[in-house]
Amino acid sequence: MELGYGEEFELYREGVREFLSKNWPPPGKSGEGIDDQAIRAFRRNAVEAGYLYRAIPRRYGGAGREPDLLEAQIIREEFRRARAPMEIGGISTQMLVPTLLECGEEWQKERFVRRTIEGEIIWCQGYSEPGSGSDLASVRTRGELVDGEWIVNGQKIWTTQAAEADYMFALVRTEPDAPKREGISYLLLDMKQPGIEVRPLRQITGGTEFNEVFLDDARTPADWIVGQRGQGWQVSRTTLKHERNMVGNAESAEKLFRQLVRLARSVDLEEGPAIDHPEIRVELARLWNEVLIQRCSGYYQLSRSAKGKSAGNLTLMNKLAFSDFAQRVSDVALRIIRGDGLLEPGRRRGGNEKWLNQWMGSLGLSIAGGTSNIQRNIIAERGLGLPRDVVGDR
Amino acid sequence: MDFDLSNEQEILQETVDKFIGNVCPITRVRELSERDDPYDEELWDRCVDLGLGGLLVPEEYGGAGLGLLDAALVVESLGRGAVPSPFIEHTVAVLALRLGGSREQKRKWLPGMAQGDVRGCVALGEQENAWFGDRWTTRFDSGAGGREGVRGTKAPVSFGAGSDLVVVGTAGGGLVLVEGADPGLRFERIDGIDRTRRLDRLEIEGASGSVLSARDGIASRVVDAWLVLLAADAFGGAVACLARSVAYAKEREQFGVKIGSFQALKHQLANMALEVEPARTLYWYAAHAFDRELADASCAAAAAKSAICDRYLRIARSAVEVHGGIGYTWECDIQLFLKRALFDGLYLGDSRVHYRRIAESSGW
Numbered sequence: 001m002e003l004g005y006g007e008e009f010e011l012y013r014e015g016v017r018e019f020l021s022k023n024w025p026p027p028g029k030s031g032e033g034i035d036d037q038a039i040r041a042f043r044r045n046a047v048e049a050g051y052l053y054r055a056i057p058r059r060y061g062g063a064g065r066e067p068d069l070l071e072a073q074i075i076r077e078e079f080r081r082a083r084a085p086m087e088i089g090g091i092s093t094q095m096l097v098p099t100l101l102e103c104g105e106e107w108q109k110e111r112f113v114r115r116t117i118e119g120e121i122i123w124c125q126g127y128s129e130p131g132s133g134s135d136l137a138s139v140r141t142r143g144e145l146v147d148g149e150w151i152v153n154g155q156k157i158w159t160t161q162a163a164e165a166d167y168m169f170a171l172v173r174t175e176p177d178a179p180k181r182e183g184i185s186y187l188l189l190d191m192k193q194p195g196i197e198v199r200p201l202r203q204i205t206g207g208t209e210f211n212e213v214f215l216d217d218a219r220t221p222a223d224w225i226v227g228q229r230g231q232g233w234q235v236s237r238t239t240l241k242h243e244r245n246m247v248g249n250a251e252s253a254e255k256l257f258r259q260l261v262r263l264a265r266s267v268d269l270e271e272g273p274a275i276d277h278p279e280i281r282v283e284l285a286r287l288w289n290e291v292l293i294q295r296c297s298g299y300y301q302l303s304r305s306a307k308g309k310s311a312g313n314l315t316l317m318n319k320l321a322f323s324d325f326a327q328r329v330s331d332v333a334l335r336i337i338r339g340d341g342l343l344e345p346g347r348r349r350g351g352n353e354k355w356l357n358q359w360m361g362s363l364g365l366s367i368a369g370g371t372s373n374i375q376r377n378i379i380a381e382r383g384l385g386l387p388r389d390v391v392g393d394r
Numbered sequence: 395m396d397f398d399l400s401n402e403q404e405i406l407q408e409t410v411d412k413f414i415g416n417v418c419p420i421t422r423v424r425e426l427s428e429r430d431d432p433y434d435e436e437l438w439d440r441c442v443d444l445g446l447g448g449l450l451v452p453e454e455y456g457g458a459g460l461g462l463l464d465a466a467l468v469v470e471s472l473g474r475g476a477v478p479s480p481f482i483e484h485t486v487a488v489l490a491l492r493l494g495g496s497r498e499q500k501r502k503w504l505p506g507m508a509q510g511d512v513r514g515c516v517a518l519g520e521q522e523n524a525w526f527g528d529r530w531t532t533r534f535d536s537g538a539g540g541r542e543g544v545r546g547t548k549a550p551v552s553f554g555a556g557s558d559l560v561v562v563g564t565a566g567g568g569l570v571l572v573e574g575a576d577p578g579l580r581f582e583r584i585d586g587i588d589r590t591r592r593l594d595r596l597e598i599e600g601a602s603g604s605v606l607s608a609r610d611g612i613a614s615r616v617v618d619a620w621l622v623l624l625a626a627d628a629f630g631g632a633v634a635c636l637a638r639s640v641a642y643a644k645e646r647e648q649f650g651v652k653i654g655s656f657q658a659l660k661h662q663l664a665n666m667a668l669e670v671e672p673a674r675t676l677y678w679y680a681a682h683a684f685d686r687e688l689a690d691a692s693c694a695a696a697a698a699k700s701a702i703c704d705r706y707l708r709i710a711r712s713a714v715e716v717h718g719g720i721g722y723t724w725e726c727d728i729q730l731f732l733k734r735a736l737f738d739g740l741y742l743g744d745s746r747v748h749y750r751r752i753a754e755s756s757g758w
Contacts, residue, residue: 001396001397001399001400001463001678002396003682005395264758275758281749281758282746282753285752286749288697289697289701290701292694293675293676294672296397296672296679299395300397300675302395307396307398314672317671320668321672324668376660376664379664379667380660380661380663380664381660383667384667385644386654386659386663387644387651387654388655
């Protein structure tokens with residue numbers, strides 16, 4: 001057991017630090033002076049140096065390196081320390097790009113990958129529908145090939161960034177007579193066309209991060225399909241050998257915990273700061289234990305993956321563990337802010353009531369990207385080997 | 395970066411698992427637990443033959459010279475099997491000597507502890523949950539005024555009776571060695587809820603003691619090590635409860651199907667797995683932090699003990715529920731684990747005590 005990275009990797013870390021000290025902040029710039037152009041230039045340099053978009057081949061704008069989880073972790077640590085821009089996050093780079101690299105046609109990779117990772121184009125995901133949530137393979141949005149074009153009709157929902165997006169990658173039923181999962185194709189669509197209407201959905205927080213998308217004779221060329229007709233389900237499940245952040249959840253948990261400690265220091269509860277309240281101290285210790293478990297579990301998963309070995313059921317548990325944790329943090333925060341929780345968090349920015357956004361947002365975590373109950377099914381069936389449900393059409 | 399067990403550690407754990415399967419399967423555990431005293435001389439001898447007695451004894455004294463993490467892996471296996479073994483107590487006694495013993499004390503005791511001639515135990519806690527050094531009242535007077543010797547009451551002491559060497563905690567957080575045969579020691583058996591562990595009340599009346607070095611809070615290091623080992627035992631027990639529950643859900647039928655196909659039960663089992671499986675890495679870390687003397691070693695030990703023992707209690711209770719009526723019977727092995735969970739959870743302080751310690755040492 002060794003928690004250090006060892007000499008070879010520390011040398012690598014030195015290189016990353018040297019690069020950052022020369023490139024971030026950009027020479028001669030600071031604060032407001034760092035504009036989008038400077039950030040783009042920095043990212044290009046970082047790709048050139050092999051620190052960003054490492055798994056993406058050079059001809060599509062990536063660094064074209066062999067995947068190495070430990071190097072990737074060191075890069076993240078150092079970039080975070082320097083507060084330097086990392087890869088553009090989100091589904092465009094994390095879902096669409098890996099899928100295109102794995103299953104896309106050469107022209108699709110050439111046309112889309114570089115522009116996507118450089119932030120020139122934005123994608124939205126057309127998966128969920130009003131009638132297809134956890135049972136995603138039941139999608140009913142239809143696509144018909146007419147005169148060299150797909151004509152797409154239906155409705156998508158929970159579509160993040162639909163209004164800003166240039167394109168959508170969507171699961172569309174193109175083979176209505178085939179069994180459920182074999183009748184779906186993975187299509188790419190231009191969002192800026194008359195057949196597509198985007199309507200924002202207001203969330204419980206009052207914000208509007210996602211939308212409904214209505215497809216009414218939306219059109220896309222016949223070859224804007226990834227994989228073959230009817231293979232869309234498998235294409236959407238593609239996992240690429242890229243450098244997934246194994247300790248991402250633990251880092252988020254720790255950050256959230258630190259915010260809670262700051263809140264407890266700054267707010268009085270009964271006689272003195274909440275941080276001195278015996279019950280709050282017990283709750284904080286409980287949560288800290290959870291942070292430690294997620295951190296240890298993360299580093300174990302990182303170590304196992306770096307050796308090409310499985311980390312067993314732990315990989316199935318990360319999402320559920322983190323969303324449970326975020327909800328527990330929000331409960332403790334509410335106990336600390338008490339009456340401030342009666343206020344609307346949007347209006348008086350900066351007050352303790354902003355924790356209501358975390359309190360409500362943590363509910364979103366247990367729904368988005370596979371609900372917690374679905375996560376429990378996965379742990380039970382794939383992890384513990386329990387029999388599948390007897391009901392329903394899977 | 396390799397936060398994982400070494401090959402040797404994996405082999406060690408496999409070896410111990412196989413050993414337990416052969417020497418002390420659950421049927422044997424039941425037999426031992428039905429006796430007044432679950433301690434089994436023959437079982438301990440076999441453990442010593444396997445090398446467990448000297449696992450942490452330095453090589454120069456005839457042991458394997460391994461670390462707390464290795465011992466914790468053994469304890470996980472023993473906990474999974476609910477084995478009535480004094481391995482934890484003996485190992486903590488070895489550590490006390492290793493950390494605080496003079497050359498002479500080490501030479502006198504450690505070789506015998508490795509070979510099996512000497513079984514060690516540790517008597518720290520006193521009445522009213524006085525688990526830590528700051529509240530011990532047992533006195534050691536080195537001779538002035540004719541009251542030479544160790545005096546006090548230690549309870550409950552686990553696997554104390556019949557041991558050859560007792561490490562006794564004294565007022566102010568000191569540690570003293572007392573020979574098991576000293577006429578000043580009197581063990582009185584206590585009926586414990588966990589019938590896989592022998593418990594005693596130890597009256598010490600003028601026993602002769604040999605003091606261990608008091609430098610740099612050796613006693614609190616000894617407590618930390620013990621906390622980690624209890625956490626490892628709790629992890630092993632929780633794994634056993636989960637595995638038994640999953641196996642039962644795959645075999646038991648109601649309404650014409652395996653009960654494990656019901657989503658209610660699947661979710662209960664998934665929640666159990668979520669609580670148990672990632673926690674293994676926490677006791678690893680706590681043991682590793684102890685071995686490397688990392689700055690947060692004490693805090694990590696408290697975290698492992700409180701987090702994992704709490705989980706063990708919840709998992710054992712859920713396991714009874716998953717087993718239904720049969721789970722509530724004496725015949726069902728789950729009750730052995732349920733009671734071991736109580737022991738692990740309450741011995742050396744319940745989780746609230748450790749939460750407070752975590753809060754203090756974290757500077758909140």
